[in-house]
Amino acid sequence: MSSHTNSSPRPAPPATGPVSDDAAVALALGLTSVMGEIDEPHQLRPTSAPEPILQRMYRELLRMRVLDARMIVLQRQGRVGFYGACTGQEAVPIACGLAVESSDWVFPALREQAIMLVRDFPLTTFIAQIFGNSGDNQKGRQMPSHMSSRTVHQVSWSSCIGPQVPQAVGTAWAAKLRKTRDVAVGFLGDGATSEPDFHAALTFAGVHQTPSVIVCQNNGWSISVPTSKQTASATIAVKGLAYGVPSVRVDGNDVLAVYEVLREAFERARSGDGPTFVECVTYRIGAHSTSDDPTRYRTQAEVDRWQRRDPVERFHRWLAARGLTDDARRAAIEAELDAEIVQVIKEVEALPPPSRESLFDDVYAELPWHLREQRAELLALPPAPTHS
Ligand SMILES: Cc1ncc(C[n+]2csc(CCOP(=O)(O)OP(=O)(O)O)c2C)c(N)n1
Numbered sequence: 001m002s003s004h005t006n007s008s009p010r011p012a013p014p015a016t017g018p019v020s021d022d023a024a025v026a027l028a029l030g031l032t033s034v035m036g037e038i039d040e041p042h043q044l045r046p047t048s049a050p051e052p053i054l055q056r057m058y059r060e061l062l063r064m065r066v067l068d069a070r071m072i073v074l075q076r077q078g079r080v081g082f083y084g085a086c087t088g089q090e091a092v093p094i095a096c097g098l099a100v101e102s103s104d105w106v107f108p109a110l111r112e113q114a115i116m117l118v119r120d121f122p123l124t125t126f127i128a129q130i131f132g133n134s135g136d137n138q139k140g141r142q143m144p145s146h147m148s149s150r151t152v153h154q155v156s157w158s159s160c161i162g163p164q165v166p167q168a169v170g171t172a173w174a175a176k177l178r179k180t181r182d183v184a185v186g187f188l189g190d191g192a193t194s195e196p197d198f199h200a201a202l203t204f205a206g207v208h209q210t211p212s213v214i215v216c217q218n219n220g221w222s223i224s225v226p227t228s229k230q231t232a233s234a235t236i237a238v239k240g241l242a243y244g245v246p247s248v249r250v251d252g253n254d255v256l257a258v259y260e261v262l263r264e265a266f267e268r269a270r271s272g273d274g275p276t277f278v279e280c281v282t283y284r285i286g287a288h289s290t291s292d293d294p295t296r297y298r299t300q301a302e303v304d305r306w307q308r309r310d311p312v313e314r315f316h317r318w319l320a321a322r323g324l325t326d327d328a329r330r331a332a333i334e335a336e337l338d339a340e341i342v343q344v345i346k347e348v349e350a351l352p353p354p355s356r357e358s359l360f361d362d363v364y365a366e367l368p369w370h371l372r373e374q375r376a377e378l379l380a381l382p383p384a385p386t387h388s
């Protein structure tokens with residue numbers, strides 16, 4: 001037996017902090033909701049969103065749904081190589097995009113690219129990234145769907161699972177040391193909670209009280225692995241309490257609830273009250289990506305059950321019940337958005353590939369001699385044949 005016996009009891013944990021607070025535990029184990037349409041016990045709260053925000057949310061939700069559908073068609077037609085949709089999970093990125101301030105930093109995982117559109121990133125550049133052509137601000141160097149831009153303080157979607165969370169916490173720590181008002185939000189999926197990065201990030205955030213918001217989109221699956229195989233914990237949110245981080249479990253298909261919870265979390269972080277961990281309970285309606293076939297590992301009955309909780313439909317019904325929209329208005333907005341997206345695709349697809357010489361840009365402030373030589377050699381060659 002080791003020398004660590006029960007003869008010298010551990011000191012009791014400090015009485016402060018979220019672990020000792022019943023209300024805090026209830027937030028991490030329960031489900032926060034505004035619309036209150038869900039079939040499990042939940043804590044209802046009112047919305048603070050004024051009508052212009054409600055209408056913006058509506059339009060952005062509809063836009064993302066239409067955009068995803070169009071992009072998947074492009075991939076199936078072989079016009080783009082890959083696409084990662086967020087269908088069924090739109091409420092989280094849209095709510096986040098409306099809750100953050102323009103100076104805050106966003107570190108997305110796999111399904112949050114919509115945040116940059118909500119923060120007014122041009123749709124043309126967004127779609128050009130998926131084509132990877134000369135309209136792409138990343139010059140075609142990233143995998144499709146891995147868009148990023150300093151202009152909207154959003155780093156690339158991370159194909160590696162987990163690292164965006166410590167990156168966000170580190171950025172938040174820098175903001176704290178520099179005494180700015182900036183907050184950093186880092187995303188992860190339920191699968192990523194099995195990665196060491198998740199634990200490192202929450203430990204650091206709790207110890208250093210960083211102005212960070214860590215958001216887990218629990219969409220039920222990590223490609224073909226169900227959440228029940230990631231953890232035996234009652235909820236994902238409750239794990240945050242062990243790190244001393246206030247944690248909230250929210251209906252991730254209720255755009256109003258996610259907006260409230262994130263706004264509060266940003267506010268806490270900005271006013272010096274430290275990090276928050278948010279679990280958004282949602283579902284990936286489509287495939288993991290265009291490289292996946294979910295019929296191999298989940299039932300249609302499960303998908304149908306979640307279709308009834310669809311975030312776009314629910315918000316439409318909620319607005320309609322208050323006289324703020326109707327089916328005809330929705331159809332008109334969708335048609336308008338679809339026409340705009342089709343037009344942008346047409347313009348972007350006609351753009352040439354990134355220029356050859358752009359290969360040498362952006363790495364060195366001053367190009368070293370050997371790369372200057374290689375650049376000159378490349379430019380002396382005839383242009384590559386174009387594909388048609
Ligand atoms: C470190 C690492 N391990 C494995 C993978 C392969 N991989 C890509 S996405 C994914 C599942 C991620 O699941 P989750 O975190 O729940 O996010 P979701 O796709 O459901 O949004 C895996 C295992 C990876 N990209 N990086």
Ligand SMILES: [Mg+2]
Nearest residue numbers: 189190221222
């Ligand atoms: Mg997942």
